[in-house]
Amino acid sequence: MRLAVIPGDGIGPEVVAEALKVLGEVVPGAEITEYDLGATRWHSTGELLPESVLGELRQHDAILLGAVGDPSVPSGILERGLLLRLRFELDHHVNLRPARLYPGVRGPLADTSSEIDMVVVREGTEGPYAGNGGLLRKDTEHEIATEVSVNTAFGIRRVVEDAFNRAELRPRKHLTLLHKTNVLEHAGSLWSRIVEEVSLEHPEVSVAYSHVDAATIHLVTDPSRFDVIVTDNLFGDIITDLAAAVTGGIGLAASGNLDITRRNPSMFEPVHGSAPDIAGQALADPTAAVLSVSLLLDHLGQKESARRIEASVAFDLATRDQASPGATHSIGDRLAALVSSNVKPSAAQ
Ligand code: NAD
Ligand code: IPM
Numbered sequence: 051m052r053l054a055v056i057p058g059d060g061i062g063p064e065v066v067a068e069a070l071k072v073l074g075e076v077v078p079g080a081e082i083t084e085y086d087l088g089a090t091r092w093h094s095t096g097e098l099l100p101e102s103v104l105g106e107l108r109q110h111d112a113i114l115l116g117a118v119g120d121p122s123v124p125s126g127i128l129e130r131g132l133l134l135r136l137r138f139e140l141d142h143h144v145n146l147r148p149a150r151l152y153p154g155v156r157g158p159l160a161d162t163s164s165e166i167d168m169v170v171v172r173e174g175t176e177g178p179y180a181g182n183g184g185l186l187r188k189d190t191e192h193e194i195a196t197e198v199s200v201n202t203a204f205g206i207r208r209v210v211e212d213a214f215n216r217a218e219l220r221p222r223k224h225l226t227l228l229h230k231t232n233v234l235e236h237a238g239s240l241w242s243r244i245v246e247e248v249s250l251e252h253p254e255v256s257v258a259y260s261h262v263d264a265a266t267i268h269l270v271t272d273p274s275r276f277d278v279i280v281t282d283n284l285f286g287d288i289i290t291d292l293a294a295a296v297t298g299g300i301g302l303a304a305s306g307n308l309d310i311t312r313r314n315p316s317m318f319e320p321v322h323g324s325a326p327d328i329a330g331q332a333l334a335d336p337t338a339a340v341l342s343v344s345l346l347l348d349h350l351g352q353k354e355s356a357r358r359i360e361a362s363v364a365f366d367l368a369t370r371d372q373a374s375p376g377a378t379h380s381i382g383d384r385l386a387a388l389v390s391s392n393v394k395p396s397a398a399q
């Protein structure tokens with residue numbers, strides 16, 4: 051297994067170190083190459099993602115990323131020039147973001163009996179992220195800024211198909227499209243139409259629609275209604291921070307940026323960012339990064355190893371002191387020990 055690792059900025063290197071500790075227990079022979087992309091490199095060389103590095107990254111089976119973004123770099127330089135560029139260049143069209151309330155974890159919601167187990171299939175290469183915009187009448191009082199959301203039938207269809215395929219494999223077989231069809235006329239009708247078309251090929255999957263604003267209410271008041279969610283790039287970004295918050299916090303939320311065609315390596319990363327407010331203090335929870343390794347292994351077909359990591363996380367979450375789960379490296383040590391002792395999934399239930 052050839053893995054490229056981009057620790058990145060802030061808490062990125064802290065959580066990645068723990069994720070690699072855990073990975074080492076399940077895949078001791080993994081060949082790991084680290085890339086020093088991020089704020090430090092940009093400051094010293096001005097480089098964000100050199101072509102030669104992109105070429106090297108392509109030679110790997112998968113990429114593990116910590117987080118990028120640093121207060122010393124103008125907002126967006128690293129995010130767009132490194133993270134989004136990787137997603138676009140490597141055609142990471144499915145941004146997979148599971149959100150599950152693990153047994154023992156007390157989320158912030160009053161009704162803790164509610165079972166939360168959803169997976170958000172966020173479109174990853176289009177929408178307002180496409181970089182299609184600009185400024186008109188610059189430096190006048192009539193300046194206009196546009197950020198045009200790009201939605202192609204091809205781009206929508208491939209994520210919608212992926213979402214239906216995932217829904218079909220889940221016990222509830224339920225899919226919700228989140229959009230804003232009452233305002234976004236053109237993109238809204240294209241998304242709705244394609245969901246309707248693809249649903250004909252998946253008669254066993256039940257389909258619902260929700261406006262994204264209402265969905266934020268339901269994520270808080272009745273999150274168990276969601277099973278698979280499919281949505282565009284920006285709505286998916288926002289909704290997955292909320293989904294993380296209601297399932298125990300952003301420190302637990304993992305993601306995969308997938309090229310479903312497997313022409314390019316997929317990239318796995320926590321949903322969270324570089325958290326400059328807690329960086330360097332061993333306060334970051336590395337669980338999201340560890341679960342991202344589990345998604346990575348799952349994607350590479352190493353299902354048994356992926357399940358072992360999930361079981362260890364489930365056990366740790368069920369038994370940890372929720373109020374003070376421990377320092378970043380202590381959580382990593384615990385998870386690595388659990389993985390090496392091959393804790394069974396049932397132990398946590
Ligand atoms: P953030 O996710 O970094 O932090 C939001 C809040 O969550 C902060 O209070 C932080 O302390 C907390 N938090 C985050 N990860 C945590 C963890 N593992 N354990 C415990 N608490 C955690 O979001 P932000 O503050 O909006 O962004 C900070 C920087 O990160 C910005 O530069 C932003 O652009 C960037 N960012 C990068 C990514 C990425 O690389 N994928 C994702 C989101 C934000
Ligand atoms: C995420 C982040 C990124 C996004 C930013 C940093 C570009 O918020 O991965 O959720 O908006 O996709």
Ligand code: MN
Binds near residue numbers: 287288291321
């Ligand atoms: Mn985000």
